[in-house]
Amino acid sequence: MTLRASALSDASIAEQSGLLSELMAHCGSDGSLVAVQTTKDGIPTVWIKRQQLRDVLRYVKSELSRPFSMLFDLSATDERLRRNHDGLPIGTFTVFYHLFSFDRNQSLRIKVALDDESLSLPSIIDLWPNADWYEREIFDMFGIRFEGHPFLRRLLMPSWWDGYPLRKDHPSRATEVGMFQLPPDKLDMTQDALQFKPEDWGLPRTYHDRDSDFDYMFINLGPAHTGTHGVLRLVAQLAGEEIVNIVPDIGFHHRSQEKIAERQTWHTFIPYTDRIDYLQGVLNEMPYCLAVERLAGITVPPRAQAIRVMMSEFYRIASHLVWYGTFAGDVGALSPVFYMFNDRERILSIVEAVCGGRMHPNWFRIGGVARDLPIGWDQLVRQFIDWFPERLDDYERLVMDNPILKQRTVGIGVLSREDAIAWGATGPMLRACGLPWDLRKVRPYSGYEQFDFEVPTASNGDCYDRAVVHMLELRQSLRIIRQCLDSMPAGPYTSLDPLATPPLKQHTMQDIETLINHFVGVSWGPVLPPGEAEVSTESSKGQTSYYLTSDGSQFSYRTRIRTPSFAHIQMVPLMARGELLSDLLAVLGSVDYVLSDVDR
Amino acid sequence: MTEWRSGRLEGVRVTEGGDGPLTSVVGQSVLFAKLQDLLAWGRKNSLWPLNFGLSCCFVEMATSFTSVYDVARFGAEVARGSPRQADVLVVSGTVFLKVAPVIKQLYEQMLEPRWVISMGSCSNSGGMFDAYSVVQGVDKFIPVDVYMPGCPPPPHAFMECLLLLQSMVGSERRPLSVHFGPQDVQRPIMPSMRDAKRAERMGQREYPSIDVLPRTDLLSSHFAGQPGGRSKGKS
Ligand code: SF4
Numbered sequence: 001m002t003l004r005a006s007a008l009s010d011a012s013i014a015e016q017s018g019l020l021s022e023l024m025a026h027c028g029s030d031g032s033l034v035a036v037q038t039t040k041d042g043i044p045t046v047w048i049k050r051q052q053l054r055d056v057l058r059y060v061k062s063e064l065s066r067p068f069s070m071l072f073d074l075s076a077t078d079e080r081l082r083r084n085h086d087g088l089p090i091g092t093f094t095v096f097y098h099l100f101s102f103d104r105n106q107s108l109r110i111k112v113a114l115d116d117e118s119l120s121l122p123s124i125i126d127l128w129p130n131a132d133w134y135e136r137e138i139f140d141m142f143g144i145r146f147e148g149h150p151f152l153r154r155l156l157m158p159s160w161w162d163g164y165p166l167r168k169d170h171p172s173r174a175t176e177v178g179m180f181q182l183p184p185d186k187l188d189m190t191q192d193a194l195q196f197k198p199e200d201w202g203l204p205r206t207y208h209d210r211d212s213d214f215d216y217m218f219i220n221l222g223p224a225h226t227g228t229h230g231v232l233r234l235v236a237q238l239a240g241e242e243i244v245n246i247v248p249d250i251g252f253h254h255r256s257q258e259k260i261a262e263r264q265t266w267h268t269f270i271p272y273t274d275r276i277d278y279l280q281g282v283l284n285e286m287p288y289c290l291a292v293e294r295l296a297g298i299t300v301p302p303r304a305q306a307i308r309v310m311m312s313e314f315y316r317i318a319s320h321l322v323w324y325g326t327f328a329g330d331v332g333a334l335s336p337v338f339y340m341f342n343d344r345e346r347i348l349s350i351v352e353a354v355c356g357g358r359m360h361p362n363w364f365r366i367g368g369v370a371r372d373l374p375i376g377w378d379q380l381v382r383q384f385i386d387w388f389p390e391r392l393d394d395y396e397r398l399v400m401d402n403p404i405l406k407q408r409t410v411g412i413g414v415l416s417r418e419d420a421i422a423w424g425a426t427g428p429m430l431r432a433c434g435l436p437w438d439l440r441k442v443r444p445y446s447g448y449e450q451f452d453f454e455v456p457t458a459s460n461g462d463c464y465d466r467a468v469v470h471m472l473e474l475r476q477s478l479r480i481i482r483q484c485l486d487s488m489p490a491g492p493y494t495s496l497d498p499l500a501t502p503p504l505k506q507h508t509m510q511d512i513e514t515l516i517n518h519f520v521g522v523s524w525g526p527v528l529p530p531g532e533a534e535v536s537t538e539s540s541k542g543q544t545s546y547y548l549t550s551d552g553s554q555f556s557y558r559t560r561i562r563t564p565s566f567a568h569i570q571m572v573p574l575m576a577r578g579e580l581l582s583d584l585l586a587v588l589g590s591v592d593y594v595l596s597d598v599d600r
Numbered sequence: 601m602t603e604w605r606s607g608r609l610e611g612v613r614v615t616e617g618g619d620g621p622l623t624s625v626v627g628q629s630v631l632f633a634k635l636q637d638l639l640a641w642g643r644k645n646s647l648w649p650l651n652f653g654l655s656c657c658f659v660e661m662a663t664s665f666t667s668v669y670d671v672a673r674f675g676a677e678v679a680r681g682s683p684r685q686a687d688v689l690v691v692s693g694t695v696f697l698k699v700a701p702v703i704k705q706l707y708e709q710m711l712e713p714r715w716v717i718s719m720g721s722c723s724n725s726g727g728m729f730d731a732y733s734v735v736q737g738v739d740k741f742i743p744v745d746v747y748m749p750g751c752p753p754p755p756h757a758f759m760e761c762l763l764l765l766q767s768m769v770g771s772e773r774r775p776l777s778v779h780f781g782p783q784d785v786q787r788p789i790m791p792s793m794r795d796a797k798r799a800e801r802m803g804q805r806e807y808p809s810i811d812v813l814p815r816t817d818l819l820s821s822h823f824a825g826q827p828g829g830r831s832k833g834k835s
Contacts, residue, residue, distance in 0.1 A: 156733075157697075157698070157733065158697065158698045165732055165733070170732070171732055172731065172732060173730045173731065173732070174726060174730055174731060174732055174733075174734055174735070174736050175730055175736065177732070179736070179740065180697070180700070180735045180736060180740050180741070181740065181741070182700060182701070182704060182740070182741040187701055187704060190700070190701040191701045191705065194701070194702075223699060223702055224652050224702060224706055225681075226651050226681050230653060230654070230655070230658070231653075231654060231696070231699050231702075251696075251698050252696055252698050252699040252702070253654070253655060253694070253696060253699075254696060254698065254733045255655075255694055255696070255729050255731060255733065255734060256729070256731035256732055256733045256734065259731060259732065260729070260731055271728070272728070275655075275656060278655060278656035278659065279659065322659070337666070338666050338667050341662075341663055341666035341667075341668070342666065342667060342668055344663075345663070345666075345668045346818045349816060349818060350818070353813050353816065356810065358660075358752075358754060359656055359659065359660065359752055360656070360751065360752070371810070371811075372811075374810060374811050374812060374813045375811060375812045375813065376812060376813035376814075376815070377813065379813075379815070380813065380816060380818065383817070383818050383819065384818055387818070387819060595655065596655055596656065
């Protein structure tokens, strides 16, 4: 058990070793702490024996000083084809728990190795309620069972699916398995599989007590419903008009992104990241590129960083505007969405002028961005940021001061700060509960530490407060863009590192070696050294993280994409219980989510 | 060919006759047409889409309903929540395996005549998602009338395809009654747009620079909806 030196600051190494010695002290010398792994992201990573898993998790959650209160992510890896495992105690599958401590501002990754004979682990739903969907997802994708999970069944794939998609022996492409057909019997079977049976979810159909006796009503919302903003399905259990419980059904938007990442080269996966959350363009590319750069050890030049920040903030505004308009629409204000889409259209004009695309810019590259800013960009940006604040004032009067909107959202869908943390809420959802937690501030990346901005919060955690936070964030994004505009650094727009992709044309045409280098770099892409790196960033809806495992090839061995919408949709039943049915759409509208971000 | 007494519609020959005010008043409010043509004209200009979106492409479709693009100009802004009231199913996005039976059911619940626009590469062919959970093209289980390329197709492309569908619907002839006339639907053969546009595309010699931006005014009336801006396209 050795700790190798890495490129981390002394302070974080001290933090790490402090945490590790606490852990070791707890685990004692009985060998339950199997190994300590050094990863390129500097997140302390320990391997635990599966028998001690619950004990260690309980310890770090509730007994450790400054505990790890949030289960940030939970997923697995199929290790059977891994070549470069660097002496780690891997089995056939690894399950990893990514925990986060707000007190320490630190992550902790706990891994458990599993063998073929015993593909099961104890469930941790009682420790962290949000483990529910994560465990179901692992069961769905890897076939690993969680003992004690009350509803361990498929989450993303349909119930009739055969096989576990993220196992290495499962086909990746649809064209590998023959043409899709939908003959009548299959249609009936697949539609029957969508039937909702309350008993399956432990929901009673009737209610009895001494003075009342009634049937619950079950209402099915979606997957084709105008209020769900996409193919999401919710089944509500109602007592009269009051929501007793909600069972969300997701997976209608599952695009197999994590599997696709294993067959695209590092470079050619970038356009796929755009489509993880299709409203926020480059904000998806940020964590992915940062993680790849961390693996490759590339430093991004200041101009590229500033361009990235500027475009990210534009997309944040665009995404917030769509959210803002549709939220107002959901509670009955139909005109704001038209204004906000016009503003978004202006932003998309700027994006198009710079990146060439509208919704899917495909603009970041490993080591920088695709091109330099075009001549004349500043005029466009200036025109927008000079004009927009006045519009925001209008919206405040139009939307936030609207008495009907207030009646429909104040005090509705309240989320307490404790619940928010226990359920893995991040981004505006968390900030609306009063916690000023923004990764751009607390763990700056891509040069955010040089910018002057505030982290807006609200205090009640209801639907209205979530809108307040979004509203205020729009202004902060404008502030950041103005600073980019006023002090855009000069210099190269992409790194000169040999692993930066695509390689620069000016470095070729010298001799045959440079030509071959260029050719290989463009057609195959870089080969990244083996290792693991995870980067989380503050995207428009919360924290998005990419956890990449490189096996020393052109492809990722495993790409885990942790998205905020997944966590937030899992919380909808929590927020909606006890509200009226008509408030469900207000709650749903206030949760900033996109289905592609939920199902990936 | 259709002969209308009023001059407001396309393909119309205005018949000038008489010179009194009575003739002109009648001319503005009476039309003569074959019933078939009139119905086709009505269908064509009131294609109501089903309010159903799958993924990224749907956002661009929704954008074309807002005021910068404004499909209300073509009578297609009445998005219906119920398939029974809708004429056009726009499959806007990735067709997921789990959602395929839902799309099929929505399609079957739409009343005839009904049309399908496949919007975006995903819906056309699976696009960039050749993946286990994605159906490689919605035409594997429902018929498609117009295929719209792009990832995502911008709102202009949506409008172009809407107009293409309109021209098809306008020249379709459907039986008026089960008792007389031909009982089949007569459909025009629609040209391939790739062929139709080839000459123009091959003839393009000048391309705008991507390094120098043309001067764009973000506050121009093109982006309707701010003080002083005019709503676009009403002519
Ligand atoms: S075609 Fe492109 S934009 Fe449209 S749904 Fe597919 S990935 Fe999204």
